[in-house]
Amino acid sequence: MNETPGAGVLLRLLLDGRPRTRAELIELSGLARSTVAGRVDALLASGLVVPSGEAASTGGRPPARFAFNPSARVVLAADAGATHLTVGLTDLSGRVLGSTTAALDIAEGPDRVLGAIASSGRDLLGRAGRAAADLAGTGVGLPGPVEHSTGRPNHPPIMPGWDEYDVVGHLTAELGGRVLVDNDVNIMALGEYATAYADARHLMFVKVATGIGAGIISDGRLHRGAQGAAGDLGHVQTPSGSDVMCRCGNTGCLEAIASAAAVAERLRAQGIEAAGSADVVGLVRAGNVPAANAVRQAGREIGAVLAACVSLLNPSVIVIGGSLAQAGDSLLAGVREVVYGRSLPLATTDLRIVTSRTGADAGVIGAATMVIQHVLSGAQI
Amino acid sequence: MNETPGAGVLLRLLLDGRPRTRAELIELSGLARSTVAGRVDALLASGLVVPSGEAASTGGRPPARFAFNPSARVVLAADAGATHLTVGLTDLSGRVLGSTTAALDIAEGPDRVLGAIASSGRDLLGRAGRAAADLAGTGVGLPGPVEHSTGRPNHPPIMPGWDEYDVVGHLTAELGGRVLVDNDVNIMALGEYATAYADARHLMFVKVATGIGAGIISDGRLHRGAQGAAGDLGHVQTPSGSDVMCRCGNTGCLEAIASAAAVAERLRAQGIEAAGSADVVGLVRAGNVPAANAVRQAGREIGAVLAACVSLLNPSVIVIGGSLAQAGDSLLAGVREVVYGRSLPLATTDLRIVTSRTGADAGVIGAATMVIQHVLSGAQI
Numbered sequence: 001m002n003e004t005p006g007a008g009v010l011l012r013l014l015l016d017g018r019p020r021t022r023a024e025l026i027e028l029s030g031l032a033r034s035t036v037a038g039r040v041d042a043l044l045a046s047g048l049v050v051p052s053g054e055a056a057s058t059g060g061r062p063p064a065r066f067a068f069n070p071s072a073r074v075v076l077a078a079d080a081g082a083t084h085l086t087v088g089l090t091d092l093s094g095r096v097l098g099s100t101t102a103a104l105d106i107a108e109g110p111d112r113v114l115g116a117i118a119s120s121g122r123d124l125l126g127r128a129g130r131a132a133a134d135l136a137g138t139g140v141g142l143p144g145p146v147e148h149s150t151g152r153p154n155h156p157p158i159m160p161g162w163d164e165y166d167v168v169g170h171l172t173a174e175l176g177g178r179v180l181v182d183n184d185v186n187i188m189a190l191g192e193y194a195t196a197y198a199d200a201r202h203l204m205f206v207k208v209a210t211g212i213g214a215g216i217i218s219d220g221r222l223h224r225g226a227q228g229a230a231g232d233l234g235h236v237q238t239p240s241g242s243d244v245m246c247r248c249g250n251t252g253c254l255e256a257i258a259s260a261a262a263v264a265e266r267l268r269a270q271g272i273e274a275a276g277s278a279d280v281v282g283l284v285r286a287g288n289v290p291a292a293n294a295v296r297q298a299g300r301e302i303g304a305v306l307a308a309c310v311s312l313l314n315p316s317v318i319v320i321g322g323s324l325a326q327a328g329d330s331l332l333a334g335v336r337e338v339v340y341g342r343s344l345p346l347a348t349t350d351l352r353i354v355t356s357r358t359g360a361d362a363g364v365i366g367a368a369t370m371v372i373q374h375v376l377s378g379a380q381i
Numbered sequence: 382m383n384e385t386p387g388a389g390v391l392l393r394l395l396l397d398g399r400p401r402t403r404a405e406l407i408e409l410s411g412l413a414r415s416t417v418a419g420r421v422d423a424l425l426a427s428g429l430v431v432p433s434g435e436a437a438s439t440g441g442r443p444p445a446r447f448a449f450n451p452s453a454r455v456v457l458a459a460d461a462g463a464t465h466l467t468v469g470l471t472d473l474s475g476r477v478l479g480s481t482t483a484a485l486d487i488a489e490g491p492d493r494v495l496g497a498i499a500s501s502g503r504d505l506l507g508r509a510g511r512a513a514a515d516l517a518g519t520g521v522g523l524p525g526p527v528e529h530s531t532g533r534p535n536h537p538p539i540m541p542g543w544d545e546y547d548v549v550g551h552l553t554a555e556l557g558g559r560v561l562v563d564n565d566v567n568i569m570a571l572g573e574y575a576t577a578y579a580d581a582r583h584l585m586f587v588k589v590a591t592g593i594g595a596g597i598i599s600d601g602r603l604h605r606g607a608q609g610a611a612g613d614l615g616h617v618q619t620p621s622g623s624d625v626m627c628r629c630g631n632t633g634c635l636e637a638i639a640s641a642a643a644v645a646e647r648l649r650a651q652g653i654e655a656a657g658s659a660d661v662v663g664l665v666r667a668g669n670v671p672a673a674n675a676v677r678q679a680g681r682e683i684g685a686v687l688a689a690c691v692s693l694l695n696p697s698v699i700v701i702g703g704s705l706a707q708a709g710d711s712l713l714a715g716v717r718e719v720v721y722g723r724s725l726p727l728a729t730t731d732l733r734i735v736t737s738r739t740g741a742d743a744g745v746i747g748a749a750t751m752v753i754q755h756v757l758s759g760a761q762i
Contacts, residue, residue: 032413145727155727202607214693218599225695226583229728236689237723239633241622248725252620308617308689312595314606342618344629346526346536347610 008377010039011048011068015376019052019065040066047072073136074128075371076121076175079184079363080113082106082143082158082210087120088364089128092136092372098124099364106143109161110170118174136375137178138171139367141187145229151181154227180370184363185231186222189215191366192319196357202315206233207322208302208331209277212255216313234259239304254305258298260324266294277323284327292330299334306335307342314347321356389758391420392429392449396757400433400446421447428453454517455509456752457502457556460565460744461494463487463524463539463591468501469745470509473517473753479505480745487524490542491551499555517756518559519552520748522568526610532562535609561751565744566612567603570596572747573700577738583696587614588703589683589712590658593636597694615640620685635686639679641705647675658704665708673711680715687716688723695728702737
């Protein structure tokens with residue numbers, strides 16, 4: 001990027017919202033006076049920083065103060081699930097300015113899905129009265145493993161046509177600006193962490209829907225793993241010793257026993273009509289006892305695997321999200337029952353197990369957070 | 382610490398071993414000329430940086446070059462296991478200048494064990510001809526959960542008398558300088574990572590001895606968890622559905638089935654004399670087939686839990702260490718058999734499962750690494 005060193009430092013100093021003078025920025029950063037002067041001018045020119053009144057003077061002309069301006073730029077955030085696409089527009093504080101959602105199958109391939117992201121994005125920009133030049137970047141969550149450094153999907157099981165596809169190149173050509181891509185559950189973890197639990201440092205977000213996956217925040221940062229495949233809870237073998245065959249070819253995988261699809265199948269075996277997670281959630285909410293029992297049992301199976309995660313990672317918050325989490329408290333109750341029963345006391349003393357606060361917006365908020373953190377780290381100024 | 386900003390920055394720029402001029406340091410750091418001049422003078426006065434020849438001149442007096450000096454300070458590193466204490470002295474590159482080891486039960490309590498660390502430390506300093514003022518810091522590994530920020534053990538199960546003990550205060554009073562404390566397996570993970578796999582970014586170190594535990598390197602940093610209890614593999618429930626009772630009160634814990642103690646017990650049940658891991662290792666090395674089989678089976682049980690860890694964390698290296706890992710290839714073979722059979726292909730494509738390279742020195746090297754990283758981050762200059 002050929003950046004002058006220190007640009008990100010100055011902007012980070014202003015992120016707490018407190019206006020500061022040049023002299024304060026020099027003292028706080030330890031940077032040379034000339035460096036600070038040059039970077040403040042560049043930040044003012046970019047609009048990311050604006051004048052914000054004057055400081056009290058010790059004599060002579062009072063020194064100018066500068067503050068961070070979150071509306072200087074906007075961010076597009078796309079959450080592409082297995083069967084839906086949501087696109088949102090936010091400012092640099094993560095405030096959602098507009099969003100649009102529609103049914104769309106990820107298996108229709110990158111041309112169709114990325115085309116829809118680009119056209120929805122242009123539409124949202126237009127409706128908000130913002131120019132393409134105002135776009136700081138676009139964040140995309142995809143339902144499969146993604147190599148974050150390149151933004152390319154890495155052998156994603158439910159995304160035919162996407163393996164190694166150049167998502168960044170495609171969207172950069174359509175929208176301009178910086179494009180960042182990650183796994184959808186990683187992005188939900190990031191959104192939930194930034195929105196509700198920034199003090200927690202160690203958080204797991206568990207998505208329970210058609211599949212089961214987790215996003216891991218380790219000491220405030222996403223743990224993506226060597227191939228971007230971390231958090232693949234769905235194919236962990238459950239301790240219950242089940243011999244149910246999974247679509248991956250192994251037996252006893254958590255996803256084959258406790259996903260929304262597995263719960264629906266169990267209900268159908270009892271003669272109850274349930275095609276997928278929406279039906280299961282509807283049944284539980286309508287007071288159907290077998291459905292509530294099946295969801296609670298799924299929670300127990302998930303809890304048995306999460307107990308191992310608690311021993312391994314010692315998180316302070318586990319957030320349960322995804323469509324099946326919308327089935328009231330049954331899922332959460334099953335998870336809690338087993339995790340608290342099975343884990344060592346030290347690791348659960350301060351452990352909170354909760355349902356997602358960002359809910360259906362988790363993906364969009366997380367994708368925006370990913371871009372905002374990148375922009376504000378100074379790499380994009 | 383009331384540090385001038387930028388001290389750590391300059392030192393980090395010199396850590397690659399390449400001597401640099403003041404002008405190069407100004408350009409690389411973006412710091413003010415006066416800041417660089419002041420910090421170089423302070424680093425020269427501390428001895429951490431030394432003059433290192435002159436650069437080619439474009440006319441006039443050739444500018445001086447400066448280089449990092451790893452022998453400017455020494456580090457004490459203590460590895461306190463359940464039944465042994467090893468203390469080493471290293472320079473700032475981690476080179477071991479001397480070490481001493483002896484049987485010592487951690488259950489003898491903090492006064493006895495920390496007293497032994499201090500007296501061994503003073504002895505090593507004296508033999509190396511170094512003064513107390515040369516000591517950059519002391520690193521200590523303890524066999525239980527430690528709250529790293531305070532250095533206090535946190536409900537350690539095999540360390541009576543140590544809970545919440547002020548290890549840092551005790552050793553600071555005896556030795557001076559900075560004292561850092563962590564769990565022994567975390568420290569081994571750090572040592573193995575820094576010594577042999579710094580390019581890997583995501584590493585798990587699994588210690589198989591009287592107990593079983595893991596240290597996790599996430600994107601180059603130790604993952605300690607909310608209470609410093611991360612990596613507690615020993616009490617994860619194995620998928621084999623065992624109902625063996627563990628000392629923790631649960632059934633089917635990995636440690637109750639696959640630790641050196643469990644293997645020795647299994648051999649005794651077959652009429653083979655084996656008191657602990659040393660006997661088991663001796664039997665396997667002597668070609669005892671039941672012992673080799675029992676160790677391999679322990680490896681399979683550990684592998685079943687590590688397969689879940691691979692799905693969750695997607696590491697690129699799993700290092701098997703601890704006393705039972707010294708039983709040749711049987712343990713490693715069992716681990717590999719199950720991990721490669723059970724994990725998804727994406728997560729194992731580039732996964733290496735290896736035995737520890739640092740071996741019995743892992744603890745000392747890791748404790749020294751912890752201190753050196755802290756010192757060179759600039760907090761202690």
